[in-house]
Amino acid sequence: MTMATESKDYFGSYPQITDIGDSALMVVLGEGVNPITNSLVHTMVREIQDSGWPGIREVVPVYSSFVVHYDPLKLSSIALTTFIENIHGSVDSKNSSGKRRIILPTFYGGDFGPDLDSVEELTGCSLEEIVKIHSETDYLVYALGFSPGFPYLGDLDSRLHCPRLDSPRVEVPAGSVAIAETQTGVYPVPSPGGWRLIGKTPVSLFNPLRDLPALLRPGDRLRFVPIESKEEYKEIENRCKTGEYVPEVINL
Amino acid sequence: MITVIQPGTFTTVQDLRRVGFQSAGVPECGAVDKFSMRCANLLVGNLEWEPVLEITLFGPQITFDNPAIVAVTGANLSPILDGESVENWTSFSVPAGGILSFGGPVTGARSYLSFAGGIRSSPVAEVMGSYSTYVPGGFGGFGGRPLKAGDELKIGEANLNEYKQREFPSHPQFSEDALLRVLLGPQDHLFTDDSIQLISSSDYQVSVDSDRMGIRLEGVPLTHLNSPDVVSDGTAFGTIQVPGSGLPIILSADRGTTGGYPKIATVISADHSKLGQLIPGNTVRFSVVSRKLALKALRQQERMLDSLRDLPTISSVVKVSGEIIDVVDETGQMVPLDGSGYRFNASVRHSEHVENVEIKIED
Numbered sequence: 001m002t003m004a005t006e007s008k009d010y011f012g013s014y015p016q017i018t019d020i021g022d023s024a025l026m027v028v029l030g031e032g033v034n035p036i037t038n039s040l041v042h043t044m045v046r047e048i049q050d051s052g053w054p055g056i057r058e059v060v061p062v063y064s065s066f067v068v069h070y071d072p073l074k075l076s077s078i079a080l081t082t083f084i085e086n087i088h089g090s091v092d093s094k095n096s097s098g099k100r101r102i103i104l105p106t107f108y109g110g111d112f113g114p115d116l117d118s119v120e121e122l123t124g125c126s127l128e129e130i131v132k133i134h135s136e137t138d139y140l141v142y143a144l145g146f147s148p149g150f151p152y153l154g155d156l157d158s159r160l161h162c163p164r165l166d167s168p169r170v171e172v173p174a175g176s177v178a179i180a181e182t183q184t185g186v187y188p189v190p191s192p193g194g195w196r197l198i199g200k201t202p203v204s205l206f207n208p209l210r211d212l213p214a215l216l217r218p219g220d221r222l223r224f225v226p227i228e229s230k231e232e233y234k235e236i237e238n239r240c241k242t243g244e245y246v247p248e249v250i251n252l
Numbered sequence: 253m254i255t256v257i258q259p260g261t262f263t264t265v266q267d268l269r270r271v272g273f274q275s276a277g278v279p280e281c282g283a284v285d286k287f288s289m290r291c292a293n294l295l296v297g298n299l300e301w302e303p304v305l306e307i308t309l310f311g312p313q314i315t316f317d318n319p320a321i322v323a324v325t326g327a328n329l330s331p332i333l334d335g336e337s338v339e340n341w342t343s344f345s346v347p348a349g350g351i352l353s354f355g356g357p358v359t360g361a362r363s364y365l366s367f368a369g370g371i372r373s374s375p376v377a378e379v380m381g382s383y384s385t386y387v388p389g390g391f392g393g394f395g396g397r398p399l400k401a402g403d404e405l406k407i408g409e410a411n412l413n414e415y416k417q418r419e420f421p422s423h424p425q426f427s428e429d430a431l432l433r434v435l436l437g438p439q440d441h442l443f444t445d446d447s448i449q450l451i452s453s454s455d456y457q458v459s460v461d462s463d464r465m466g467i468r469l470e471g472v473p474l475t476h477l478n479s480p481d482v483v484s485d486g487t488a489f490g491t492i493q494v495p496g497s498g499l500p501i502i503l504s505a506d507r508g509t510t511g512g513y514p515k516i517a518t519v520i521s522a523d524h525s526k527l528g529q530l531i532p533g534n535t536v537r538f539s540v541v542s543r544k545l546a547l548k549a550l551r552q553q554e555r556m557l558d559s560l561r562d563l564p565t566i567s568s569v570v571k572v573s574g575e576i577i578d579v580v581d582e583t584g585q586m587v588p589l590d591g592s593g594y595r596f597n598a599s600v601r602h603s604e605h606v607e608n609v610e611i612k613i614e615d
Contacts, residue, residue, distance in 0.1 A: 018438040021518030022546040024488040026438040033483055045275075060274040060486045062510050067486030069274075072521065072547055073554060144277040145484065145510030148389050152484070152510075188277075189389065206276075208379050208391035214276035 015088045017081050023072045028065040037064040042219035061218045062143045101221040103248035107233045112200035122162040133157045138221040149188035149206030149214040156184045168194030175200045202237035253317040256403040260312035265393030268301040270382035274509040281384035284505045285528030288326035292366035294560035295323035295343040295418045302370040303383035307363040311354025320346045321368035321410040327360025342419040360426035360529035369408010426529040433541045434517040442514040447474040460532040464506040473498025484512040490519030522549035
């Protein structure tokens, strides 16, 4: 059995390709949020981006779908749909090229994690346990959205599940590492937020002036690694500012 | 050089859009009414994607150090040059020391002020391939913010000797009642049949909470079949998303790149200009149309701009394969054929044999 047939059987009646107006297509590859569909999303998005098809403006992946923005005066919806269906039929969904693990040094607790006390209370885990559980898994970056560079990350260990804050903070500092319900995340830029802050990374996740403004790419794995002391945090922070510090990237 | 004496309500530098960074969570930004913006550039002889000033409701007061050629398009915000009214949709020259100001909104929300030779370099910066200002993110355009009194912008030098006034008599008219044509979807199946009827039969009012991110509407709430939440997915300019309140929001230039509410319909490209000119209190009605009609309307709108362009002739190649006919112009770009009213010369290739023909596509 070929790979193409396998993926067709597996994904049933997908892709579902629908017009979003006259200059974008919504391509849905499966239901809900799961890593297998998400991986297929990123593989297809890369293929479409690499195809260099004229008239395609950009391709935007999310959880189980992606949007293709195109110029309707240069490319027809029908031709583009056929093109996408062909890619779906031929794509190797197990292709893992381009997958990376990004190491994000993080200081847990103290004034960088003002909600850690409440998380201890709500989960019954000690500070040490919270840090261990939060930093011992790779989180899949399903997509970037909500604000520039903000990663939608894979599931948080159920032992750390706890509700959002009753009233959201007006401004969460950039770099804050937070948890809420079944999710965890990092705030790339200062923004309002209702998640519980447990730590902070000195690494900048988004800088509009960099060639690649967002540190993370959809499909990446993100691993938080505890920073032992405030001194070490300061040192990394200073080296980030001068450009000497580059977070570790492991090609998988 | 121009100097801002008063900035007006909300004046930002915008070009067409920021392309290629939505996957990093960066909104596309750009002029909300791209048709008027492109027209402003063409009127002063610029490339149509040059950065311009997007002026909202109450316009700025600006002095010019040197002579300049400018044009104002879009909303009628009562442009005034040295105390005298000037025409919208027409290029005009400004003498050294001239003062351009705006008397207040008459129709529409956004005017576009273009300068022959464009807005030049520092402190207006190209960020991620675009000059568009993204105010919530604090980047792009003039320091990532709306203009303030005292700001100085370097503009292109005008050659007044070669200046020929241009005008655009067939410009659009904006009114307080807008009819926006939409294509249903991508998630109209998540709404009750009544809601699909409602969206094309009821009047909605533009809320005061509208901005460059989106137009919020007030009126009869729409009903979701199930939950008002969907797994977050992508958005497009003109997408009408419906949160739990049932009140539609039309997404605009600064919209978030992902959204978690069902999207009942999307405004067609030809009506994005009207969308960009809505102000709080305006009435909006929707009319469901076909993709074919949407494309026809877009081509008609593009042809209106042709009067301002010096167009090269297109020599085209038609590739015939099975039932699908792909038409490719000389730059290798596809000319879509599921519309109408196109006529051009082409060479048709049947495997070895090449034949020159004239192709005309009609309704």
